[in-house]
Amino acid sequence: MTVILDRPYQFVPPCRNNLWPAFIQQFRIVDRYLRKKEGVVSYECRNLDVFRDSLARGDGILLAPNHCRYADPLVLGWPARHAKTPVYAMASWHLFNDGWLDAFAIRRMGAFSIFREGSDRKALDTAIEILTEAERPLIVFPEGTTNRTNDVLKPLLDGVTFMARAAARRREKHYGSKVVMHPIAIKYLCKHRIDSWANQQLSVIESHLGWTKSLGGSILGRTIRVAEALLALREVQYLGCTREGNLSERRDRLIQHLLSETESRLKMSVGNEDLRARVRAIRTKVSSIWFSENPDEQEKLRLKNDIVAADLAQELVSYPNCYLESDDVTDSRIVETIQRMQESLWGKADVGIELHAVIEFDSAIPVPAAKAPRGVEDPLLVELRDRLSSMIGRLSKEARPLEAESAT
Template identity: 55%
Template structure:
């Protein structure tokens, strides 16, 4: 997720028309894009009858998928096409700044912007209104950002519950108003957990060997002893961590990989917070990264930053982004008794994005999209300090389904 420094944030509202979404579905444009840009060439839908039941009941529907790849928003177009519906989706502001065509296409497919570096009341209000109207399902990724770990769910953001619960309250008021008709928002507000799992359609040995060879050659590693793909991937991850340690610490760290990763993350965030004179908001890496990014963005546009200040702010954001990227490498993900072909592919592609800014997507993938039964949204908020039952249920459903889907990948 990129902080946009080229221009200040301007809300991009949802496109309400039907012609463009219908045309995009008819011409299968996202099928072509997914194949060319993301390597996703096939899909399988499961549990769509649960979504159909909510559509027939005229509920306000919030679809809450896990978010492990940039392809996720577009693969959600496949169930929409099969069910003959259109959707809206909340999308990060930076995606609307990739170019005029991207901005045009995103809007016509139903996306609207969210400014993750600040409090975006317009975006929240648009999301709530979509659920109140109930004309189209709304897609929100509750993890917030892409994590590249398909088998492990990151902590969910509470904003999903706020949006759903606020919409449920407004719908309840509409039901109580005798002057309103069924078209003014009949049914309830429900959340459907959606588990997305990507499976490799062919053996990864040739693809992985080619990608690892290129990495090792860039590092000057030649005539290496025989090792399997898992060992090579782990060693390269360790090498890239060592390079970042030397860059920011001046030396390689000591200890196992998780402790070294955590030490570098803490150094990056603590030193950046000190330079920006920010108090540590919490122990959560994402909250600390968000504060750094939002402060950098506001200072850049509020003060008309001079070149030196602008350079420093961009450097602070880069350090925060590296910390967040490091936090996406989970413990034990590539343990010998747990590793699968999809985990190897994810890790290699994540390293490629870190080093090259983009990943190789020539390995063909199949997306499995599984819908869970609806979770009805209660209008009452949980007591202060207590876990939100809506978010707990959502997290449990996604975790359980992803764990089961993970078993469909090939073991190495």
């Protein structure tokens, strides 16, 4: 559950002491953490000179990466190391509540909190101040949340360009200089063949489902079959029975049921058809009721179940159509899908498969000082989305195509 309900939100400011980031980089603490916790064992930085050029000019710099894994914020410590600069990063508040050590570490690395379930003026003002003063580059993930779909860019939130434009106006007024935005594509590649790992992990999931004997087949076929089984279990849980149709149709029906039932119980009107916006609205509503209306214990249990339903809808949205049903299936897509299913079942994924991170910078996008035009999508957001989509699409082709495996 990503919504914190045991205490009301309090803004967590960044640690501005540069000694901590220098210490962390000097002793390669990030490298060790990524290897042990995320399976990321190597990396390469591409086109880093465009980032160095922006640093040399003294621009206010907003780094806007795609967000496909929990490792992403730490992976961006590697280009920061090579560019010899500390960074700040905007991070969801729940990350500061996963234990005192994690909270201590991410704050000293430059992270500050953002309250995703409501308005957070302090976080916005902090981000705008950082960009205006060009104190350090600022990392903001424009997708807002993460999933394990490396080859697909989720819809971008317009808050990233709102902050950038506001900072550009202030910086132009006070310093006569500019704010720039660098799109960054992060792609994780499997260093070795995945056959042994994938077959072992699928066998564990099949056993958990009560399949005492594997039905065999290719890795792709087994992965799809397990995904169908897990979806069927959710259908029985929330709909009472399994439904007909292909995976994407059944997924969409379940998502609509989860959201509409929760919205109805919370007496919410659906003013936005965007599924992720509806999930955010549910989280905001639950948080508001919890901390302002003093619900009794029975209602608190219902509110927790509302969050569970919203989180499940968010998880299901993250499974794109045809990700495993086209000629473009790669080993990294199989790994992502298996790890997502493991997280759904047990709350954590097996990281026994070694990954290589590619971090590619695109050239700087000058941020206009003017406000975004009304009535149309912000052109700055459109350019960011187009560039990220192009980079991700190109990098996706570097993954190893899934070859025909022998039946198990």
